[in-house]
Amino acid sequence: MKITLFLILIYLGGSTLLVAQEEETKSRGTLHNFRFGIGPIAYKNYYSIPNGLAGGSMSFTYQMEKEHKTKKRDFLLRANFDYSYLENSKVLTTSEPLFRRFKIRLGPGLLWPLNLKNNQLHLQAGGNISFYGEYIYPTESGGKHIYHPIPYGNWSINCNALIVARYQAGRITIEESLKVAIFTAGFFPEFQYTPTSIDNSYYWDFLKINTISTIPNYRMIENKIAIYFPLANNQTAISWRISYNHYNFENSQKYIEHNLGVGIRF
Numbered sequence: 001m002k003i004t005l006f007l008i009l010i011y012l013g014g015s016t017l018l019v020a021q022e023e024e025t026k027s028r029g030t031l032h033n034f035r036f037g038i039g040p041i042a043y044k045n046y047y048s049i050p051n052g053l054a055g056g057s058m059s060f061t062y063q064m065e066k067e068h069k070t071k072k073r074d075f076l077l078r079a080n081f082d083y084s085y086l087e088n089s090k091v092l093t094t095s096e097p098l099f100r101r102f103k104i105r106l107g108p109g110l111l112w113p114l115n116l117k118n119n120q121l122h123l124q125a126g127g128n129i130s131f132y133g134e135y136i137y138p139t140e141s142g143g144k145h146i147y148h149p150i151p152y153g154n155w156s157i158n159c160n161a162l163i164v165a166r167y168q169a170g171r172i173t174i175e176e177s178l179k180v181a182i183f184t185a186g187f188f189p190e191f192q193y194t195p196t197s198i199d200n201s202y203y204w205d206f207l208k209i210n211t212i213s214t215i216p217n218y219r220m221i222e223n224k225i226a227i228y229f230p231l232a233n234n235q236t237a238i239s240w241r242i243s244y245n246h247y248n249f250e251n252s253q254k255y256i257e258h259n260l261g262v263g264i265r266f
Contacts, residue, residue, distance in 0.1 A: 033063040037241065037261025041084050043101070045253040047189075048136065048152045052254075053086035055097060059241075059259055076109040076128060084257075086136075098142035099149070103134040109162060122166045128179075130158050132186075132220075154253075156186025156211075158220065173228040173235070181220035185212045190250040211249055218247040226263075234266035 037059045044052030063078040081104055085097035109128025116123055133156075138149035158181045167174045188211045226239035241259040 029067060031065040031265055033263060033265045035061040035261045035263030037259040039257065039259040041255060041257040043086055043255040045152055046251050048150045053088055053098060055084055055086035057082055057084035057257055072113060074111040074124065076111065079106040096139055096141040098146060099136050099138055101134065101136040105130050105132045107131055111162065111164060120168045124164045127161050130160060132156050132158055152189065154186065154188045156184045159183040171230045176225045179222045181218060183214050184218045185209050188249050188251060220245045228265060234264055237263045237265060
């Protein structure tokens with residue numbers, strides 16, 4: 001508990017420090033970003049898939065960035081939807097995956113500029129609050145090839161630290177962002193078997209927060225690098241995103257996901 005309070009104080013104190021280090025920058029107005037990506041994923045959790053499975057994923061992301069001219073900060077609003085399939089192509093000949101997985105993440109955030117005295121390199125730091133939810137369930141093929149496959153899901157509210165570096169090389173912009181969860185609170189299953197058919201009254205239990213944790217036991221990291229090229233009055237982008245999640249509660253989950261995407265910003 002002391003570690004959690006300490007990290008929250010750092011998070012809030014860092015935001016106050018960043019405000020003091022702001023400088024006047026050129027207004028970027030409001031930007032809308034749309035991104036679509038695909039890539040491989042490796043996933044496992046203790047109860048459903050203890051040995052892990054590989055597969056592929058597709059993602060769609062929308063992000064709005066709005067600069068506050070007087071307070072010199074950026075307001076962010078992001079929504080991300082992912083679909084993944086998990087299979088064991090080395091053993092099975094069927095084309096149908098063993099599991100399907102859905103993930104959603106959305107929430108607002110704030111970024112403050114850091115004074116680097118450099119016209120080409122811009123650095124921002126801040127954080128965001130995001131809702132994160134995922135659900136994984138076995139397919140018909142999974143039921144045939146895996147003994148007693150189990151559906152699994154969780155949701156959480158995460159407090160994340162966020163750093164964005166942006167380098168301007170002529171008309172090309174290179175941007176890298178790093179997001180790390182420092183605090184989480186949500187529902188994580190504490191039991192081994194999640195039945196596929198349960199009484200409706202039991203669903204209220206899934207809405208209750210049963211876990212509060214921080215970095216040592218809950219690690220969620222996302223790193224993305226993007227290159228933006230001019231396209232008429234807009235910008236098009238090629239980006240590479242790596243997502244990593246690992247936690248150890250009553251259940252344990254780990255995955256790493258690589259995602260190559262294209263997008264547009266206007």
